[in-house]
Amino acid sequence: MLKKIRPYIQIARFDHWFKNVFMLPGVVVALYARSDLLSVTTLWHVLVALLATGMVASSNYVLNELLDARFDALHPVKKHRPIPSGLVNKPLAFVQWIVFGLIGLSIAFTLGTEFFIVALALWIMGCVYNIPPIRSKDKPYFDVLSESVNNPLRLLLGWYATGITVLPPVSLVLAYWMVGAFFMAVKRFAEYRRINDPAVSAGYRQSFAHYNEERLLTSIIYYAVAFGLFFGIFLIRYRMELILSIPLIAGFIAWYIHLGFMENSPTQYPEHLYRQRGFLLYCILCGTVLLALLFIPVPMLHELFHPTITASY
Numbered sequence: 662m663l664k665k666i667r668p669y670i671q672i673a674r675f676d677h678w679f680k681n682v683f684m685l686p687g688v689v690v691a692l693y694a695r696s697d698l699l700s701v702t703t704l705w706h707v708l709v710a711l712l713a714t715g716m717v718a719s720s721n722y723v724l725n726e727l728l729d730a731r732f733d734a735l736h737p738v739k740k741h742r743p744i745p746s747g748l749v750n751k752p753l754a755f756v757q758w759i760v761f762g763l764i765g766l767s768i769a770f771t772l773g774t775e776f777f778i779v780a781l782a783l784w785i786m787g788c789v790y791n792i793p794p795i796r797s798k799d800k801p802y803f804d805v806l807s808e809s810v811n812n813p814l815r816l817l818l819g820w821y822a823t824g825i826t827v828l829p830p831v832s833l834v835l836a837y838w839m840v841g842a843f844f845m846a847v848k849r850f851a852e853y854r855r856i857n858d859p860a861v862s863a864g865y866r867q868s869f870a871h872y873n874e875e876r877l878l879t880s881i882i883y884y885a886v887a888f889g890l891f892f893g894i895f896l897i898r899y900r901m902e903l904i905l906s907i908p909l910i911a912g913f914i915a916w917y918i919h920l921g922f923m924e925n926s927p928t929q930y931p932e933h934l935y936r937q938r939g940f941l942l943y944c945i946l947c948g949t950v951l952l953a954l955l956f957i958p959v960p961m962l963h964e965l966f967h968p969t970i971t972a973s974y
Contacts, residue, residue, distance in 0.1 A: 668743035669757060674722040676932050678715040683812055686837075687819025690829060693900075693955055698823045710772055710822035714815065716765030717780050721787030723758040727751060728791045732865050776821040783814045799867035802880065805845045812841025830899060836891035843884040844931070847917060850877040851926035881921075885914050901962045902954040909947045916940055 688707055692699050726733075726744050733739035743749045762784050769780035790798050790807050797807035813834045820829045853872060856862045862869035892910075896903035920940065921928045927937055935941055 668746075668748040669754065671743050672723050672726040672749060672754060673719040673757070673761065674726075674932075675715070675719065677718065677722060678711075679932060679935075680718070680811075681711050681714050681815065683815040683837075683841075684711065684714060684819030684822070687816040687821075687829065688823055689819075689952065689955065690833065691820045691823040691825045695823070695825055698825060703823050706772060706824065707819070707822045709768060710776065710818055713765050713768035713772065713776075713780055714783070714818050716761050716768065717784050717787075718765075720758050720762035720765060720784060721791075723754055723761060724787055724791050727754055727758065728796075772822060773824070773826075775826055776818060779814055779817045779821060783811060783818070786810055786814065801868040801871035801876075804866075804868045805842050805849065805880065805884075806838075809841030809845045810838060812844075813837040830895055832891050832895040832898065836888050836895055839884050839888035839891060843881060843888055843914070844917070844928075846877060846881045846884055847921040847928045848931070850874065850881060851921045851923075851928045853877060854922075855925060855929060881918065897966075900955060901966060902957065902959045903951065904962065904966070905959070906947070906951050906954055909950055913943065913947055916943065 684707075692703075726742065726749075729739075730742075730744040733742050734745040739745070744751070744754070766777065766780055766784065769777045786807065789795050790804075798804045816834060816837045817829065849868075849872065852866075853862055853869060853874065856865065856869075859869070859873070862872075889910075892903075917928065917940075920926055920934075920937065927934050
């Protein structure tokens with residue numbers, strides 16, 4: 662029985678639930694804005710939110726596995742996944758997709774209207790990304806942007822899980838989207854290099870018919886710069902102390918691009934990045950510094966960056 666069930670567990674990609682860590686900045690920023698929300702009840706709501714988001718995400722993963730099976734068969738590694746290997750009954754997997762989505766959205770409904778709407782948007786984006794005729798994953802650049810929009814959606818899920826009802830800073834939401842696009846573009850770059858055959862790449866993923874290394878690198882630079890600009894707007898308007906984290910964030914961006922150039926790059930499988938111990942420790946350092954700067958005031962920075970000129974008109 663376990664042998665029969667295992668493939669269905671695998672296509673739900675429970676190991677990818679680690680991506681829900683991208684909800685936590687939304688929680689932290691919400692508590693920074695409304696410290697009165699910090700309570701045991703809020704903690705419980707966040708845990709429930711993580712479960713709801715995980716179920717919605719697994720619903721999307723099941724759909725992705727189903728509709729990508731014939732393309733995965735052309736990939737040197739993904740061809741061993743359960744569906745291309747013939748280990749999954751497809752009609753039963755479609756039922757699994759619907760059931761997981763209903764469970765996740767039902768749990769989300771208990772956390773308020775705002776949280777439910779964002780959770781529903783996360784599920785809908787899974788459909789937009791995978792289901793023809795839209796199937797955004799087949800369209801160059803739109804594939805990255807439509808997949809990475811899950812990043813700000815997770816930020817919003819963390820934000821609304823605390824019980825706050827107003828919108829978060831738009832600059833932060835856009836910065837989160839752009840850094841997600843950066844991660845996804847590096848993943849595409851690593852996949853393209855791993856296959857190392859334009860014809861096979863185009864057969865595996867239609868967007869690869871347009872991509873090449875130069876175009877992918879150009880897009881990576883664009884997303885990284887856009888992230889920096891939007892994050893800069895956020896820190897100037899809401900928390901000047903975060904400017905001290907810029908050197909660390911720049912190092913993170915550079916290190917991640919370096920990982921994208923590695924043979925059989927770990928950026929192809931973000932769920933395995935924890936095996937890069939040095940990079941993991943650096944991420945923990947960056948997160949710790951960002952958290953500290955969010956709550957520890959540095960008055961001298963406000964004086965140092967106070968405008969010294971004004972417009973003459």
